Amino acid sequence: MSALVRVPGSAAVPLPEPTCGWQHCITCGDDGQPMAVLAVDEERGLALCSDDQGSHCTVEIALVAPVGTGDRLLVHAGTAIGHLESA
Amino acid sequence: MRFVDEFRDPELGRALAGEILSLVQPGRHYKLMEVCGGHTHSIYKYGVDDLLPANVELVHGPGCPVCVIPMGRVDDGIALAHEPGVIFTCFGDMMRVPGSRGSLLDAKAKGADIRMVYSPLDALRIAKQNPEREVVFFAIGFETTAPSTALTLRRARVEGVRNFSCMCSHVTIVPPLRALLESPDLRLDGFIGPGHVSTVVGGRPFEFIPADYGKPVVIAGFEPLDILQAVTMILTQLAQGRCQVENQYRRVVPYEGNLRALEVMAEVFELRPHFEWRGLGFISHSGLKLSDAYADLDAERRFSIPGVRVADPKACQCGEVLKGVIKPWECKVFGTACTPERPIGTCMVSSEGACAAYYNFGRFAREREVV
Numbered sequence: 001m002s003a004l005v006r007v008p009g010s011a012a013v014p015l016p017e018p019t020c021g022w023q024h025c026i027t028c029g030d031d032g033q034p035m036a037v038l039a040v041d042e043e044r045g046l047a048l049c050s051d052d053q054g055s056h057c058t059v060e061i062a063l064v065a066p067v068g069t070g071d072r073l074l075v076h077a078g079t080a081i082g083h084l085e086s087a
Numbered sequence: 088m089r090f091v092d093e094f095r096d097p098e099l100g101r102a103l104a105g106e107i108l109s110l111v112q113p114g115r116h117y118k119l120m121e122v123c124g125g126h127t128h129s130i131y132k133y134g135v136d137d138l139l140p141a142n143v144e145l146v147h148g149p150g151c152p153v154c155v156i157p158m159g160r161v162d163d164g165i166a167l168a169h170e171p172g173v174i175f176t177c178f179g180d181m182m183r184v185p186g187s188r189g190s191l192l193d194a195k196a197k198g199a200d201i202r203m204v205y206s207p208l209d210a211l212r213i214a215k216q217n218p219e220r221e222v223v224f225f226a227i228g229f230e231t232t233a234p235s236t237a238l239t240l241r242r243a244r245v246e247g248v249r250n251f252s253c254m255c256s257h258v259t260i261v262p263p264l265r266a267l268l269e270s271p272d273l274r275l276d277g278f279i280g281p282g283h284v285s286t287v288v289g290g291r292p293f294e295f296i297p298a299d300y301g302k303p304v305v306i307a308g309f310e311p312l313d314i315l316q317a318v319t320m321i322l323t324q325l326a327q328g329r330c331q332v333e334n335q336y337r338r339v340v341p342y343e344g345n346l347r348a349l350e351v352m353a354e355v356f357e358l359r360p361h362f363e364w365r366g367l368g369f370i371s372h373s374g375l376k377l378s379d380a381y382a383d384l385d386a387e388r389r390f391s392i393p394g395v396r397v398a399d400p401k402a403c404q405c406g407e408v409l410k411g412v413i414k415p416w417e418c419k420v421f422g423t424a425c426t427p428e429r430p431i432g433t434c435m436v437s438s439e440g441a442c443a444a445y446y447n448f449g450r451f452a453r454e455r456e457v458v
Contacts, residue, residue, distance in 0.1 A: 032231070032282075032283045032286065032339070058208075060206075060208060060235065060238055060239075062238055062347070062351075063234055063238070063345055063347045063348045063351070064345075064347075074283070074286060074339055076231050076232060076235065076283060077178075077205070077206045077207065077228070077231075077232050077235040077236075078205065078206025078207065078208045078209065078235060079206070079208075079234060079235035079238060081231065081234060081235075081283070081286050081287055081345055081348060082286045082339050082340070082341070082345060084338060084339060
């Protein structure tokens with residue numbers, strides 16, 4: 001069953017089940033994925049983000065905070081490791 | 088698509104290929120190592136090597152985190168997964184890596200509760216949902232992934248999740264590079280530096296390469312034009328007699344790295360005296376373990392782990408491939424006994440592995456016209 005992420009001011013969003021096709025595993029492959037911030041839960045240090053295909057996921061933002069809605073982050077293994085524009 | 092389309096522009100690609108051609112000296116052979124498995128994947132996915140002159144050779148480095156995990160470590164994971172009450176969690180590719188008696192996927196088929204996760208946070212969530220079970224996360228990866236594990240362990244500590252622990256197999260990129268540079272097997276002219284590892288560690292850890300070994304390093308992104316531009320920058324340095332660390336991937340990589348990530352890693356991890364790398368053997372100070380402050384979350388201290396060293400299969404030449412000594416297709420079992428569906432060696436498991444990249448995108452050996 002998918003987990004839910006709750007962001008203040010928005011409805012709970014189901015987290016997608018993890019999938020990892022054999023053609024490409026970005027987590028194992030030390031790859032990062034550009035994602036846009038949709039909402040921020042500062043209290044829990046999490047953000048709801050979307051990739052360019054529209055898939056949503058919850059991302060740990062402790063390493064790049066503060067972030068705001070619309071920021072673009074480099075995400076790896078569920079953790080944002082860098083800002084895209086500010087670098 | 089922003090940050091993607093502009094780095095796949097065919098016209099710019101042709102212009103860069105032309106510039107590379109103008110930079111190479113006829114008769115000289117250039118051997119450049121792409122350190123990161125992500126680069127290997129992109130090079131063969133987009134056919135970047137076909138745009139290079141025949142005397143510019145790209146050699147694949149040890150930067151695929153799945154490929155460098157030794158068989159004994161997989162066996163240790165499988166033993167842990169068979170412990171009563173344990174839910175064993177790991178990333179997807181890791182499940183298919185062969186140990187001496189099968190893979191984690193085989194162990195799952197035999198009844199062990201092994202679950203694939205996409206992030207360490209998913210493993211922590213499973214622990215919170217199953218308070219009566221012990222949840223172990225098999226942590227692999229370079230400095231790109233280690234901060235994510237560190238933050239998850241810190242979160243587990245803050246939230247008081249006591250049934251969560253980590254079997255830490257994180258590795259660091261600099262010691263194997265130094266080992267490769269010391270290797271008499273390999274003569275390299277320059278390095279395409281790892282883009283996302285550098286997002287965390289920055290450019291400074293690579294400065295020993297030009298300073299001590301006189302080789303240029305260009306930290307690069309993963310799109311085709313990123314890689315072509317990195318090759319251009321390395322060849323420009325060589326042509327001008329310069330030798331330094333340059334950052335092609337400035338849109339993502341700050342030269343000082345991510346200081347907060349380095350801080351949390353320093354809090355949660357410490358260096359192991361030695362760590363075994365598949366094909367490369369034991370390398371000093373190249374692996375991470377949990378620090379004493381996080382000992383209670385260390386699966387290796389919570390459970391009894393066999394820790395037996397297992398020799399690689401004789402037919403497998405992953406070691407030579409990881410060191411760039413042979414090309415994947417030169418391995419005796421490439422594409423026959425060893426395929427992505429039934430891998431013998433780790434380089435055929437992950438799509439970032441050099442063998443899988445060659446196999447998937449059909450880049451078999453062929454002669455190219457020498458300039």
